[in-house]
Amino acid sequence: MARFRTVLLVSMFWQLLVFGAIPEFHLVAVRIEGTQADVEGIVISELRLPLEKSYSETELFRAMVRLRRLPFVLDAEFRLEKGTEFQTYILVIDIKETKRFFIDSEASVFRISRYSSPDQTEEEVLGRNRLTLGYRTFPSSQSQLYGALSPGITLSERDQEIPIRATGGFAHHNLGGGGRFFNLEAFYSEGETSFGSGEEDEVDGTYLGVDVLYALPLRKSQWLRFGSGARWDETSFQTRYIDFFQNQTTIQRRNNDRDLLYFWADWDWNTLNDHALPTSGMRFKPGLALVRQRTNFSLSQIQKVDEESFIDNRDAIAGFLTYEQYWQFLPRSTIFLRTGIRVARESVETQETFLNFGGPTAEVIEKTEYDFSGGLASGYIFDIFRGVRAEKYGDFRLELAIQDAVERESFNPILGRSRREELTSGIQNVSANLIFRNYWGVLRLGVSYGWD
Amino acid sequence: MAGIKMLGCSLFLFMVAPLIAQTDSWVAAEGQNGELQARLDLGILENETVQKHLNSGLTTTFLLECRLGVGQKDEETRVLGIAIRYELWEEVFFVKVFNDEGTLISEKLAQWKGLSEWWNGARLNLGTGTVKNQAFRLVIEVFPFSAQEREAAAAWVSQSLGEGATLGSAEANDIGARILSTIVATSFKRRVLQTFSYKGKLGEGTSSSQ
Numbered sequence: 335m336a337r338f339r340t341v342l343l344v345s346m347f348w349q350l351l352v353f354g355a356i357p358e359f360h361l362v363a364v365r366i367e368g369t370q371a372d373v374e375g376i377v378i379s380e381l382r383l384p385l386e387k388s389y390s391e392t393e394l395f396r397a398m399v400r401l402r403r404l405p406f407v408l409d410a411e412f413r414l415e416k417g418t419e420f421q422t423y424i425l426v427i428d429i430k431e432t433k434r435f436f437i438d439s440e441a442s443v444f445r446i447s448r449y450s451s452p453d454q455t456e457e458e459v460l461g462r463n464r465l466t467l468g469y470r471t472f473p474s475s476q477s478q479l480y481g482a483l484s485p486g487i488t489l490s491e492r493d494q495e496i497p498i499r500a501t502g503g504f505a506h507h508n509l510g511g512g513g514r515f516f517n518l519e520a521f522y523s524e525g526e527t528s529f530g531s532g533e534e535d536e537v538d539g540t541y542l543g544v545d546v547l548y549a550l551p552l553r554k555s556q557w558l559r560f561g562s563g564a565r566w567d568e569t570s571f572q573t574r575y576i577d578f579f580q581n582q583t584t585i586q587r588r589n590n591d592r593d594l595l596y597f598w599a600d601w602d603w604n605t606l607n608d609h610a611l612p613t614s615g616m617r618f619k620p621g622l623a624l625v626r627q628r629t630n631f632s633l634s635q636i637q638k639v640d641e642e643s644f645i646d647n648r649d650a651i652a653g654f655l656t657y658e659q660y661w662q663f664l665p666r667s668t669i670f671l672r673t674g675i676r677v678a679r680e681s682v683e684t685q686e687t688f689l690n691f692g693g694p695t696a697e698v699i700e701k702t703e704y705d706f707s708g709g710l711a712s713g714y715i716f717d718i719f720r721g722v723r724a725e726k727y728g729d730f731r732l733e734l735a736i737q738d739a740v741e742r743e744s745f746n747p748i749l750g751r752s753r754r755e756e757l758t759s760g761i762q763n764v765s766a767n768l769i770f771r772n773y774w775g776v777l778r779l780g781v782s783y784g785w786d
Numbered sequence: 787m788a789g790i791k792m793l794g795c796s797l798f799l800f801m802v803a804p805l806i807a808q809t810d811s812w813v814a815a816e817g818q819n820g821e822l823q824a825r826l827d828l829g830i831l832e833n834e835t836v837q838k839h840l841n842s843g844l845t846t847t848f849l850l851e852c853r854l855g856v857g858q859k860d861e862e863t864r865v866l867g868i869a870i871r872y873e874l875w876e877e878v879f880f881v882k883v884f885n886d887e888g889t890l891i892s893e894k895l896a897q898w899k900g901l902s903e904w905w906n907g908a909r910l911n912l913g914t915g916t917v918k919n920q921a922f923r924l925v926i927e928v929f930p931f932s933a934q935e936r937e938a939a940a941a942w943v944s945q946s947l948g949e950g951a952t953l954g955s956a957e958a959n960d961i962g963a964r965i966l967s968t969i970v971a972t973s974f975k976r977r978v979l980q981t982f983s984y985k986g987k988l989g990e991g992t993s994s995s996q
Contacts, residue, residue, distance in 0.1 A: 357845075357871065357873075359843075391844055391845060394844070405973060408972075408973065411842075412842065412844065413841070413842035413843060413844070414842065414843030414844065414874060415843075415874070416874050416875060420875060421875055423843070423874070432972065432973050433972065436968055436969065436972045437968075438965065438968040466965060466968065468965060468968070468969070470969065478969075480965070480969060482965050484965075501965055503965070503966070505966075505969070517966065519965075519966070610967060610968075610970065610971035611971075665925070665981050665983060720981075721980060721981065725835070771971055771972075772972075773972050774972065775968060775971075775972055776967075776968050776971050776972070
């Protein structure tokens with residue numbers, strides 16, 4: 335249909351040009367509806383249509399596109415009214431403003447079946463409920479400041495995690511001109527995990543991160559994107575052991591401090607018709623990333639002298655590639671394919687230190703590791719709402735997917751097999767998700783079943 | 787009393803049913819050469835969203851795609867376009883029917899009445915050489931002339947954002963990407979094209995969906 339549509343549109347353009355039937359509209363006034371007074375000036379400025387001049391439909395639609403690019407404009411519709419004199423027109427612009435508050439909510443249940451031994455399988459149920467509440471404001475016509483709070487609960491049969499996360503960001507939609515996009519985002523997360531076992535294991539962690547993204551438009555549908563980010567996290571584990579022979583409680587404390595810094599660049603070729611819920615088009619993204627990670631583990635047993643420390647330094651270069659494609663074969667039905675791989679070469683340096691009565695002993699190991707991860711998913715999408723109902727209430731869809739993911743750590747592609755242990759894990763799962771999206775937010779409800 | 791209501795309902799349905807049947811789009815092979823003709827559903831024109839676009843003073847486009855012999859080896863597709871613009875000062879509708887070879891019909895119709903009469907009586911030629919009783923599927927898409935520009939506008943922001951940070955990082959930060967993604971997803975009102983589809987056999991009744 336898309337090919338025929340293009341042919342017909344080109345044909346129509348040609349027809350209109352040849353027969354001189356392109357209508358022109360002499361504008362004498364512009365009236366804006368649906369906005370508060372403080373943004374009218376920005377709308378008029380971005381419209382770039384001086385009065386008492388004639389404009390073709392194409393010029394009017396280009397102006398409409400410019401308005402729709404404004405971050406605070408959810409939608410802009412144009413219509414004409416008669417002007418004061420014959421063959422003059424008033425351009426009426428109906429603006430719908432972006433909602434200041436936004437919501438992202440997810441509730442999902444994941445049941446996984448694992449083979450623990452040849453004749454035995456273990457089943458585990460994982461649940462995840464998360465709610466993000468956000469607010470945005472628009473300091474200028476091209477930028478927005480946003481903040482969000484995400485309390486969430488992750489549940490499994492073994493443990494319960496209640497992290498809370500605060501995020502703040504600034505996005506500029508035309509930084510440096512030419513439609514370049516910039517985003518700076520920082521977040522802070524703090525959470526507690528308590529295990530339900532008799533060992534009373536507790537985890538407490540703080541997490542701080544910053545991300546920067548700068549995207550340069552190359553051609554239509556193509557972008558060159560650069561990003562960088564840093565993470566600092568500190569996690570402590572505490573476990574109580576009861577020694578029945580000595581009749582005393584031993585508390586073991588482990589601390590994990592990690593710094594992570596990364597840079598990445600990718601080429602993003604994107605013809606998807608929608609960012610969040612696409613039904614046609616494809617997205618192809620090859621890229622490179624440099625990652626530097628420093629981790630310091632320490633283990634101490636209170637009431638004993640024992641203390642160990644372990645330093646893990648990793649410098650990695652990674653190549654990644656993702657591809658996704660959507661085909662709409664009926665007005666309500668779409669099938670999709672998503673795949674991605676990531677290959678990383680890691681230089682690892684570990685230093686293990688033991689502190690005993692005999693003094694500290696240290697062991698340093700340097701090695702190169704290769705990690706590979708890949709996944710393939712395909713599925714079917716059914717649009718429950720469409721047409722007038724979708725436009726009125728929002729998009730509502732059912733997504734069914736089957737996916738296979740594989741991860742290989744420490745394998746050597748040259749020797750075929752690492753001298754050290756090669757870890758390969760794979761997981762398959764089938765999932766069903768209900769997704770609702772309108773201009774207030776996105777809601778997801780999902781169930782999935784996985785096995786390895 | 788209940789009997790009178792039943793009778794009333796039956797009479798109403800009896801009177802309305804032919805009207806409903808008439809407004810359905812169908813495709814038929816007619817004439818000596820077996821010309822394939824499409825008739826248009828008046829319901830499309832009366833659709834609230836379509837009417838709003840038609841009255842905006844700017845062009846509204848209807849694209850017809852007719853697939854013949856659906857699911858068969860010799861399946862073929864015929865396409866046609868209709869462009870309609872209301873001229874406020876003259877109070878007329880300009881109508882152009884076109885295919886990839888050029889304009890087939892050019893009309894100037896007085897007000898809404900003229901347009902709906904033309905629409906109701908239109909027999910749009912989709913070509914010749916068809917087989918009677920062949921299965922067909924007719925899809926009519928309606929959009930303002932700006933559809934392509936609108937999609938480009940949505941893509942403009944969509945493409946610049948996304949989950950870049952997660953891909954580059956060994957540490958996937960799904961929540962951060964999700965916030966940015968939500969900001970994008972709630973920054974555009976997704977404008978769904980009006981699509982009407984009909985299927986049946988040439989010369990027979992049709993079933994329709996919207």
